[in-house]
Structures are given as structure tokens and as C-alpha cells.
Amino acid sequence: MIDTAQYEDFVRAHQDLVYGLAYRLLGNDADARDASQQAFLRAWEHWGEIVGSSTAAAWLKTVTRNLCINHLQRYRARWRFFSEFTSEDGSESGERELPFAAPDTLDQTVYSGGQRQVVEDALAMLPDDQRAALVLYHFEDMDYVDIARQLGVSLGKVKTDIHRARTTLRKKLQPMQEELGF
């Protein structure tokens, strides 16, 4: 028998993590809510395995990520796949993986509410395939090969999508460049 109070605490403790990741990957509230609810339903179904486990948060994060990617793949027909026709090695962008500093060594300045909203909106407005690749690379610390495997696309497409996403973000955030400090 599942202790519902304990489960409620679990949802309360992890809801921001799950919803935040789902929103970043899916780019809208309705889909992010659906995916997050599905993730917590999975947690309910596997409660016996994850309750008290130190890896529960990581488990939940993986489930959420997979649910979001499944959702995106289900609607793949709507994806803009023209970038698949670029060269396999992503030579269009001359892209290569860069070693980034670990998050805790970076400037952790918190944006003001307005600035945060602008960045989140810019991210949400990216095409699904570009946003998914960018989020997996910058937030989930996955490398290009893993992203390609996870999204079921070619390595060249991942490189191109990430490059295009960065270019689009930079253009959209250009007016706030000074305020955002990049």
C-alpha cells in the first residue's frame, strides 16, 4: 500500500525539476504539464523501487526526458527536417564540441524576472528539433553522439540544429545583449 502523504511530499519536492525540464524540452505549458504528470504516474507505478532511493531524482529526470523525447518524436512529421539534408559531418556550421566549465564555476547571477522571461520565451520559440538538441546539450550535459542517439537523428543534424538554435537565440536576444551580459 502506497503512503499517499509520502508520495505527495515526493511530488512537491520534485515538481519544479520535472516540470522545468519538460517545459524546456517541449516549449509550452500544456505539453509540459502532460509529460510531468505522466512522469509522476510512472513514479507511482514504480513507487516500491524508488521510494527512499538516493537515485530517485535522477530516475525521474530520465523518465521525464524520455517522455518528452517520445512526445516530440510522435509529432516528428511537424518537425522541420530540411537540416537533415546538410552534410553528415555538420560542416555547414563548422561545429565542434567545446569543453564548458562546470555549472558551479560559472557566474551564477540570477536574472531579473523580465530578463528570465525573455530568455525562456526565446528558447520556447525555437523549432522543436533545435530546442530539444540545445536543451539536451546545454542543460543535460549530453554530447552530440548521445543526443543523436536519443533523438534518433544523424550526428550532422544535431550539430546543425544546435548551431542554428544558438544563432537564432543570439539574434533574438541581441537587443538585451548588454543587460544579459553576453
Add this chain to the structure above:
Amino acid sequence: MNTEFPNHQAEPHRPERDARDIDRLLRRLPIRRAPADFLASALAAVAAHEARPWYHRPWLSWPVHWQAMSFLTAGSLVIAWAWGAGVGMDAVTSQPEFVTTHASVAVFVSTTWTLAQAMILAFINIPPMWLATFACVLGTAWISCLVLGTACWKLAAAKA
């Protein structure tokens, strides 16, 4: 100091600079908070999930009598279909014109059908003791896998 050439150390290639800037920008982005009503809707979804009728749940969690009945029904349907298909094929392949024009097909079908009949007869004639022994072996293997798997998982979880 020579200023004729750009300082590549300070001004890296544009895509690399873009990548670093965007990385820094995104990593500073705080996690988006779940809406205030998310907890209530997640709990409501679980309640609705738990209130599902038995036939919307996985087969393994159906009531035992419904499991047995569905198993018997499905089994009967498969046997009836196999029998009906066999009789139908027999009727078609025994037609003289079929035999003359599709001799090789007729031979293949009749051989397959005979083999299937032989297997059904053999299965029916297996002594109940053998069947019980086979079921015991299968059950023991399944339980062993379950116990070993659980032990391994617990061991891995304890180490983690």
C-alpha cells in the same frame, strides 16, 4: 605590440564564441517553477489512474477469474481459427484442378497441415505428470530469475 593581426586568443572563432556565450547564458537561467496547481492536478491524475476499471489495467493485474476466462477465450479462438484454416485449406487443396495446377503448393500445404495435426495430437497425449513437471521446472526457473534479479538490484541499490 603588433596590432595588424587579430588576437585569436581573445577573439575566438565566432561559432565557438556563440557556443560559450549561449552556454553561460542558459546555465544562469533558473529552473522554471511548476504552476501552483500542478501538485493538485498530479495527485488528481494518480487518483484517476487508480480508479480505472480492471479492464483498462494491465492484464497481469486483472482479477484472477477474468484472467482465466480471457486466457480460455483467447486459447479457444486460436484453436478454432487454426482448425478452421486447416479444414478450409484441406477443402481447397483437395480439389482436382488445384492438385494438377499447384501440385508443389498442395504438397507443402498438406505436409504442413499433417505436421500441425501431429503436434496437436502429441501435445494432447503428453501424460499429465510430464506437463506438471514441465510447469514446475518453468515456474522454478521464473522464480529463480525473479529472486536473483531482485537480489542483484538490491545489491546495486545498496552500493549506490
